Structures are given as C-alpha cells and as structure tokens.
Amino acid sequence: MSDIEGRIGLLGAGRMGSALAQGWLRKARGGISADDIILIDPRPGVGAQTLIETRGVAQADALTPELARTLGTLVVAIKPDQVRPVLSALNDDLPLDALVISICAGVPLRTLSKALPDRPIVRAMANTPAAIGEGMSVCVANPIADTKAFEKRVERLLKPAGLVEWISDERLMDAVTAVSGSxxxxxxxxxxxxxxxxxxxxxxxxxxxxxxxxxxxxxxxxxxxxxxxxxxxxxxxxxxxxxxxxxxxxxxxxxxxxxxxxxxxxxxxxxxxxxxxxxxxx
Ligand SMILES: NC(=O)C1=CN([C@@H]2O[C@H](COP(=O)(O)OP(=O)(O)OC[C@H]3O[C@@H](n4cnc5c(N)ncnc54)[C@H](OP(=O)(O)O)[C@@H]3O)[C@@H](O)[C@H]2O)C=CC1
Ligand SMILES: O=C(O)[C@@H]1CCC=N1
Structure with a gap:
C-alpha cells in the first residue's frame, strides 16, 4: 500500500468510476496502488472488471457500515438521483475525517453536506479521458475541505487522471459539466x-x-x-x-x-x- 491517507472507496464503478480508477492505476510506481482501492459496485463496468481481474483491485457489492468505517476517502460516482439516499445511510459509519469527493453531475455541496454533515467534501467534475490520464477535473471544496492539506489529497487522486483546476464559485460547476464533463x-x-x-x-x-x-x-x-x-x-x-x-x-x-x-x-x-x-x- 502507498502512503495515501487511508483506504479509497470508489462508490459506483460504472463508466466514469471505471475511467477514474484506470487513471489512478496508470503509473506503475508512486501515486496510488491497487491495494489502496476498493471498488464498491455490485456490477462493475468493463474497465473496473479488468482492474479487478488483472490488478487484483478489491471489490465489494455494497458499502456496508463495516466497510464505511475503514475508509479514509470516499469517491462517489453513482447516478445523481441515488446520491442523497445512499450517502445519508452512511452518516453513522463513515469517519468524520474521511474525505468525500463526489463527481456526480448537478449534485451540489449542500446536498452532499446534508447527507454527510461535518465532513470535508469536494465536488468535482471529471471526464472519461481520465482513463488514459488525459482527463479534466474541476473541483470546489466545502468550508471544511477548503485547506491546502485537503487540496493536496484531492490532487493526489485526480492528477494521475489528468489536469485539475479549482473554482471557488460553485455556481460555475454546471457550466463546467456542460463543457468538459459532457x-x-x-x-x-x-x-x-x-x-x-x-x-x-x-x-x-x-x-x-x-x-x-x-x-x-x-x-x-x-x-x-x-x-x-x-x-x-x-x-x-x-x-x-x-x-x-x-x-x-x-x-x-x-x-x-x-x-x-x-x-x-x-x-x-x-x-x-x-x-x-x-x-x-x-
Ligand atoms: N459518464 C461520464 O462521462 C461522466 C459521469 N459523471 C457522473 O458520474 C456518475 C456515474 O455516471 P456513469 O459512470 O456514467 O454511470 P454508470 O451507470 O455507468 O455507473 C454507476 C454505477 O454505480 C452503480 N451503483 C448504483 N447504485 C449503487 C450503490 N448503491 N452502491 C454501489 N454501486 C452502485 C451502478 O450499478 P447498476 O448499473 O447496477 O445500477 C453502476 O455500475 C454520475 O453521477 C455522473 O453524473 C461525471 C462526469 C462524466
Ligand atoms: O451526462 C451526464 O449527465 C454526465 C455528466 C457529464 C457527462 N456525463
């Protein structure tokens, strides 16, 4: 395992989640290693399935309370309409210092913060070229995650997948989605x-x-x-x-x-x- 802070749970390993995970593991050395990650999806997408089979990445069908307690970072890549109920159910178990990164289109920080209060949360918009390290991610942090230390943690995860930019006005995120996400x-x-x-x-x-x-x-x-x-x-x-x-x-x-x-x-x-x-x- 690398010196990343805690285990990274990727909730939703479909098309975008798979692309991110592939981006994370592009580098043979340094950065994130296969042991750092657990893919949480009952039916992972093709790219994620390949990582499970060829790189030995761990997989779970669901984010159980026991699993939630072990995570240092939770990356959320499920469909936007599923985010609120799924995250709210984790509130008792996800550690308070776990970093939450949501790449779900249109889901604002206030929805994420309502579901998981008092957590450092970053809303990001990624795109599928992340799979080959040519992605574009744009991030905005909630007040708890708005520190240099969290910025570094987020970039450590997203930079292997491509360029990373930060914005402070969350209202711009829908325009970002419409340009680089779509x-x-x-x-x-x-x-x-x-x-x-x-x-x-x-x-x-x-x-x-x-x-x-x-x-x-x-x-x-x-x-x-x-x-x-x-x-x-x-x-x-x-x-x-x-x-x-x-x-x-x-x-x-x-x-x-x-x-x-x-x-x-x-x-x-x-x-x-x-x-x-x-x-x-x-
Ligand atoms: N596709 C893209 O280019 C981009 C997508 N996004 C965002 O990424 C998110 C995912 O999109 P995309 O990858 O396209 O969608 P997919 O449907 O391909 O992936 C979502 C995955 O999450 C799984 N899933 C659903 N519920 C759960 C759950 N409770 N626990 C674990 N896994 C679950 C789904 O399984 P099942 O299919 O069985 O329901 C599916 O495999 C969306 O919020 C989207 O806005 C952001 C940027 C770009
Ligand atoms: O179509 C969507 O809603 C998502 C967001 C950007 C790309 N796919």
Whole structure:
C-alpha cells in the first residue's frame, strides 16, 4: 500500500468510476496502488472488471457500515438521483475525517453536506479521458475541505487522471459539466459525423472512420503540444480561397457550428442546474 491517507472507496464503478480508477492505476510506481482501492459496485463496468481481474483491485457489492468505517476517502460516482439516499445511510459509519469527493453531475455541496454533515467534501467534475490520464477535473471544496492539506489529497487522486483546476464559485460547476464533463461526447459526435460525411463522399467505411478518428486525435494532440491556440492552428490549415475555406464557410452558415455548440452547452448547463435542484429536493 502507498502512503495515501487511508483506504479509497470508489462508490459506483460504472463508466466514469471505471475511467477514474484506470487513471489512478496508470503509473506503475508512486501515486496510488491497487491495494489502496476498493471498488464498491455490485456490477462493475468493463474497465473496473479488468482492474479487478488483472490488478487484483478489491471489490465489494455494497458499502456496508463495516466497510464505511475503514475508509479514509470516499469517491462517489453513482447516478445523481441515488446520491442523497445512499450517502445519508452512511452518516453513522463513515469517519468524520474521511474525505468525500463526489463527481456526480448537478449534485451540489449542500446536498452532499446534508447527507454527510461535518465532513470535508469536494465536488468535482471529471471526464472519461481520465482513463488514459488525459482527463479534466474541476473541483470546489466545502468550508471544511477548503485547506491546502485537503487540496493536496484531492490532487493526489485526480492528477494521475489528468489536469485539475479549482473554482471557488460553485455556481460555475454546471457550466463546467456542460463543457468538459459532457464535452467528450460532443467531440465523438463530430467524429462520427466526419466519418459519415467521408463515406457519403465515396470513401470505404473503414477508411472513413480511420481518417475521422486520426484527424480529431491528431488535431487534439497538436493543441495539447502547445503549437498554437485553436484559432491559429485553424488559420494554418486554411489556405485563402482553398478547400478548407469552402468547408469552414459551410460550417459557419447561418450561425453554424458556433451557434450549435453554444446551444448545446447552454442546454447541458440548464439540465445540470435542474438536476441540482431536484437532488436537493427543492
Ligand atoms: N459518464 C461520464 O462521462 C461522466 C459521469 N459523471 C457522473 O458520474 C456518475 C456515474 O455516471 P456513469 O459512470 O456514467 O454511470 P454508470 O451507470 O455507468 O455507473 C454507476 C454505477 O454505480 C452503480 N451503483 C448504483 N447504485 C449503487 C450503490 N448503491 N452502491 C454501489 N454501486 C452502485 C451502478 O450499478 P447498476 O448499473 O447496477 O445500477 C453502476 O455500475 C454520475 O453521477 C455522473 O453524473 C461525471 C462526469 C462524466
Ligand atoms: O451526462 C451526464 O449527465 C454526465 C455528466 C457529464 C457527462 N456525463
């Protein structure tokens, strides 16, 4: 076991929980080890199941009172509408100094604090590229967790999965969710659309998909490599009066892609806010 503070219980090892656990265990040495973690889920997702089978990560079907008493950190990754009843049932058993990190979309700190009063709690929004260490997590702490020591503990858990940012205004969390939490789905949809368009132009299906995936991945890698901001990189592809310009003109038509993306983020933000008021019982 590494020198992490206590055992880490991951409550909910579905799609996002699995991605986080995979991110935690990417590094062979240092950081978090397989012995530090217990996955609590009656039917873990594929990624989590692989960790159980190949890395010997422990698994439990339910977070029993006995198990809750052993945890130093509880990471909550169950569906948002399940959070309040499931966490309230743990209140008598989860140690008061256990750090709680919830990655559940739309579930505000006040709901979490009502279920588990007097605990250090951090609300975070992660995303699925966490599985390969390319995730984005944004965190906000309740007053008890708002210390350098807790910030360090949270970052120790989330940094192996990707970048970590902190905000102090929790109201921004629904916008964060709509951008980086949901964002991978927008990018995958764009990739699917690019592949379908390639096929419509007569490219064989397999080649169409390869072209679309590699183009999106390559463009992402170029942005990440710091070779310029997105607008500069776009201009570098766009020869005046050339093919790209014709394609971009079509994408910008009548508000086009920017307008669509604006609507998508706004709709996702509103849904997150609504989920928040529902989970708080407002
Ligand atoms: N998917 C994503 O990209 C992101 C998701 N999130 C958040 O992560 C959370 C989980 O989402 P996601 O992973 O997509 O959902 P999943 O349904 O894939 O995962 C949730 C898992 O929790 C299990 N579960 C349900 N109740 C319990 C319980 N009482 N004890 C233990 N395990 C339980 C579920 O089992 P069963 O299926 O059998 O009910 C399931 O395996 C959500 O709150 C979501 O908002 C945040 C960022 C991104
Ligand atoms: O769709 C959802 O609600 C969650 C939050 C961000 C990604 N998946």
């Amino acid at each position: 964002g991978p789905a927008y990018v995958f949809l764009f990739t699917e659309a690019l592949a379908a368009a390639a096929e419509a132009e007569g490219l064989p299906r397999a080649l169409a998909l390869t072209l679309a995936k590699q183009t999106v991945a390559g463009a992402g890698a170029l942005m990440k490599a710091g070779q310029g901001e997105p607008d500069e990189l776009r201009r570098a592809v766009t020869s005046p009066g050339g093919a790209t310009q014709a394609g971009l003109d079509a994408l910008m038509n009548g508000g086009g892609l920017p307008g669509l993306v604006r609507n998508a983020v706004s709709a996702a933000e509103r849904r997150g806010r609504k989920m928040g008021s529902q989970s708080a019982g407002d």
